[in-house]
Amino acid sequence: MVVSQSYEESGPIVNVDLVKQWLFWGIIWTMIFPLVGLLVSIKFNYPDWLGTTSWLTWGRLRPMHVNGVILGSFSTTFFGLVLYMIPKLTGIRMVGERMGYWALWLWNLGVVLGSYSLMAGYQKGVEVGDYAQWADVPLFIAFFILTYMVVATIIRRKEKLLYISLYYVAGAMVWTAINFPLGNLLLPYKVPGVNNAALHGLYIHYIVGLWITPAGLALIYFFLPLAAKNPLYSHKLSLVGFWSLAFFYPFVGIHHYLYSPIPNWTQTIAIVTSMMLIVPVWTVTQNFFGTMMGNWKSLQDSFVAKFCIMGAIFYLIGCFQGSTEALRGMQQLTHFTDFVIAHSHLTVFGTFVVWTMAGVYYVWPRVTGHALWSKTLATWHFWLIAISFSVMAGVLALMGLVQGTEWANSVEFVDTVVAMKPYWFIRTLSGLGMDIGIFLFMVNMFMTAREPSPFPERDREKALEGAPAD
């Protein structure tokens, strides 16, 4: 089962206008914030580029890129897709649909205010919670509205089975509703010293582990079976994935600060649980490839499937890398280097932003009612991302190992920085390739919205039967 049976009877229940507006802004942010990353990456090779204006200095644009990609690019698109997905899975309209518009504008306001607060120098000093507190207010309100809408809709659903995507969405929203206050109210003001770092390690990894990861997994569990026109390989296995993620992920955050003065036993727990994350990663990947089995042909003509599988491959690589770099021996060499940056890009962009793109390819024609404008552009989009991003992840991981080895061999620090310059140049080029890809994606979507040729099955899909109903 992927789509509610009762939906088939009740007719359209998705507020397509609301979804369209959320996705529109999601696409805009997906264009802008990676672009900020491209611009600041030039500073590694040309430090005086945009270098004499305080608003454009590296230390202010870098958090704008990081927070922007997470809260703007990924989350905005995700909310748009959720507002499409949840009615389909529950068989009812979203509870409090009208509030969705308020949430959209508050959310956008938060992202804009937050980016402004960083450029103007009001950052909190909490990585991935950098926005000034006054910019957090609209984000919080929007988030709590959305959490209410999602949870209330799930509870009142017509469909009896709680599909795995709903587990993940509900989990992600509830966890993050707790995590936001932890990182943005408690941390910057209350907890002193190494405990501040410990709690920050948890916060930072709750953003990626209890927000981005379950949110992204909710998407692919919904869109991949639809794209492959196959039922989910195993719902039971997906539950193993969910519960192992829910159990292990909350502990891992302190692996950001191994060998620091944070109590050693918490570091050890973080390492053990980081390795245990291989369990959810493996089950999830097994489920995706299992779902594709027998219908790999759908990769040929479905961009949704293409992006889902590309993301799944990066997910597998990025998560194995993440688990291994939590090991003490590995971290001696790789910590503080671009190896870690390779990991964060592999997961946040390579996996989760790519999955939101898959979702947009599926949902956008259905909510605009127009067929995809250009398959050529979509193909270019796919290959530009696939190739450029592989280069970026590869070069970042490689340079991290090189620099880490140089540090361990007592090479003078500035010499190790100079040695990184060619790699950084390639990184910038690969970022350019990615941003061109994203630009084509944006153009393609906006032209689709204006394209006269109608999409035959607007806002409609058949429920996929045959999944083990456990």
Next chain:
Amino acid sequence: MQSKRIDSFIMVMAVVFMGGAVFVMGLLPWLGREHVMTVTTMDGKVVQAKPYTALEARGRQVYIREGCWYCHSQYVRPVTGEDRRWGPVSQEGEYAFDVPHMFGTRRIGPDLTREGGRVSDDWHFAHHFNPRMVVPDSIMPRFPWLYNGVDANGRPKPTDDAVALVAYLQKLGTNLGPWRKNFLYVSAGSSIPFIPGAISDGIEEGKKVYVRRCIGCHGATGDGQGPVAVFLSPKPREFKDGIFKFRSTPSGSIPTDGDLYRTITMGVRGTAMPPWHELTEEDRWFVVQYVKSFSDRFKYEMPGDLIVIPAEPTNDAASVARGKVVYEQMKCAECHGVDGKGDGPSASTLRDNWGNVILPRDFTKGGTEMKSGPAPQDLYKAFSTGLDGTPMPSYSDFLNPDQRWDLVHYVMSFGPADTYLILTKRE
């Protein structure tokens, strides 16, 4: 599993798992233990960590605002030789007053855990104004908005924010006490007393080192007039005259290669000269050769006989009292002041050989701030050799070794005892 009770079950369990983890990993170590506010110094003493002053706290806000911490980490790990590169491994108590913490996750620039006292404030002002002026290969951003106009000497004037930021940087790592006295000697290794002739060529290789590390202050022609010089006081050493302060040779003599090597390795505390212990030993020897090539003195002269430093007699009250007499007889107070604060009557009039202002040392800051080095032997050596090019003369002809040692003990009595490196018996 198809019942709707699963909804509340999931959400409750999700909260329970997360809450449990936050409790075990975050709250238990925080609330379940005493907040550590003490640090064990390199001498094994347990001392209280000091909170930030108002100025340092403001500087910390600037550090956060400019995003310094995205590139500069602030903890030294006990692995991969980090304690030889940056300084001693971080301790919990050092962070007692950090809210929010500034550990950082990336080292695009150097770790700043132990930045305090590495170089003078002037170096930082020049470096923040334009890092590439100081370190040609640097990729750090410029911070021109921390400066406002220029003063009469053409030196950009730092704003209050810039002053606060530098105060914060100078505070970093100092909660560990005078750790630098040990670190300098450890990092300089066994090569400190090395005598000339180890590498007699290598000028070309030395030039490569010089243009990447030294040129900003000492200038392309070795005239001490690099673009950074305008920021600095004392001024960078001029190499053409071949006159050097820190030697193991008599007054008026050129230094040994080992003397230059030692100064390069350890840097000069209280000035903009950083320690270069991270450079390979070979590179340091090469650049010594290149620095020598600026002056003809090294072609035609040989270093004088090395100063002999006799074993240190007991540092007791009697020795200090005798030293006080010597201090008065030799009129040390004329420049260094009766209280050793470097504020004697003629202190403000002093100029070096090139007409630059040079301030007498403030002895109350103790051994870690002594330019010549943190050991009593370094003071003895300075009294014996004089600091050529400055008004500090040699006392070899006026004081016998015992008197010089008494004077060392008296000068040491001005500053905190633990800032001096007491070398245990060698050989």
